[in-house]
Amino acid sequence: MMTAPNSTAGIFPLDKPGLLQAYRTMRTIREFEECLHADFAKGDIPGFVHLYAGEEAAGTGIMMHLEDKDRIASTHRGHGHCIAKGVDTSGMMAEIYGKVSGSCRGKGGSMHIADLSKGMMGANGILGAGAPLVCGAGLAAKFRGDGGVAISFVGDGASNQGTFLESLNLAAVWNLPVIFVVENNGYAESTSRDYAVAVDSFVDRAAGFGLPGVTVDGLDFFAVYEAAGEIIKRAREGGGPALLECKMIRMYGHFEGDQQTYRAKGELDDIRANKDCLKMFTQRVMEAGVISRGELDAIDREVVAEIQEASAFAKAAPLPTAADLTTDVYVNY
Incomplete structure (x- = not known):
């Protein structure tokens, strides 16, 4: 049977609408982070900001398998996870600006964005703190028996935290539908992963x-998507x-303002030129003749407009009042 010009059969694990959605999500994360990078440099944003730019393929490839009922617990570098899980970009931007119309009414900021309606249990400023949370969600x-799963994200630095290791054990003992994702970007702040982690692979930690466990190239959306799909399906089925490990x-640096003196000369230039997950995705789908440059450009324009609107919304939104300080402190049952 002849393959249609835009068919993905036998080429990609997603159909064309799925590929376009994957690109839109990754491009939204990138544009959101680039906007924050520029605004933080102007001094417009309070507090610390840790950007997910460059890591879009991992968060997107995993989250495309999830539903709102599935829970995730993120890290201090959580913007990408939020967007991939479906959290509203305007609410996120307002939260980062500390505005009352933010996702958490301006009380969480960049490192504590949450949206339980989307299954986003929160970014977290404490390393490894999300791992025990997803054990509870799992x-x-x-017990509900609804096929839901819970996913914890940690970096290579947080993988050394006791809470993370204890959570691996607890999840195994209770046979929980939980996935532990180690986003290994090579540096725990400024410390090389090779210096601070004793095992050669985080899969060895799982085996213990x-x-x-499985290790994939986190820059390759398709590798992440396929590996995540298998282990998430396995967890759903008991x-x-x-x-x-991605x-x-x-x-960018560990945080905005990080001078990155720990990186080798030319490392950042090489990353931008040769290790950009968005460029890699674009090249593959275009070379396969599945998606045209014009279709991608149209998404780019829509995403830029969305993020510009989110930024304007955040800047114009009001700050919390003194009276807001005592709200959301206790839960009323």
Whole structure:
């Protein structure tokens, strides 16, 4: 049977609408982060900001398998996870600006954005703190029997935290539908992963607790998408927890203002030129003749307009009042 010109059969694991959605999500994350990079440099944003630019393929490839009922717990570098999980960009931008119309009413800022309606349990300024949270979410899903899964994201630095290792053990003992994602970008702040982590692969950490694990190229959307799909399906069907290591690269420093003196000469230029996950995705789908440059350009224009609107919304939104300080402190049952 002849293949249609834009068919993805036998080429990609997603159909054309799926590929376009993947690109839109990755491009939205990139544009959101580039906007914050520029605005933070102007002194417009309070607090610290940690950007996910360069790592879009991992968050997007994983989250495309999830539903709103599935829970995730993020890190201090959580903007990309939020966007990929469906959190509103205007609400996120307002939250980062500390405005009352933000996702958490301006009380969380960049490192604590949450939206429980989307299954986003929150970014977290404490390294490794999300791992025990998803054990609780996974236990709830198991008792409900609704096929839900919970995913914890940590970096290579947080992988050394006791809470992370204890959570691996707990998830294995209770056979929870939990996935532990290690986003290995090579540096824990400014410390090389090779200096601070004793094992050669994070899969070895999983094996120590009786969990299956797999390492993928986190710059390759398709590798992440396929590996994540398999282990998420396994967890939904009662197969228990697993670990996914994504080897990836951040385009900016650990935080905005990081001088990155720990990087080798020319490393950043090489990343931009040769290790950009968006460029890699674009090249593959265009060379396959599945998506045209014009279709991608149209998405780019729409995304730029969305992020510009989100930025304007955040800047114009009001700050919380003194009276807001005592709200959202206790839960009323």
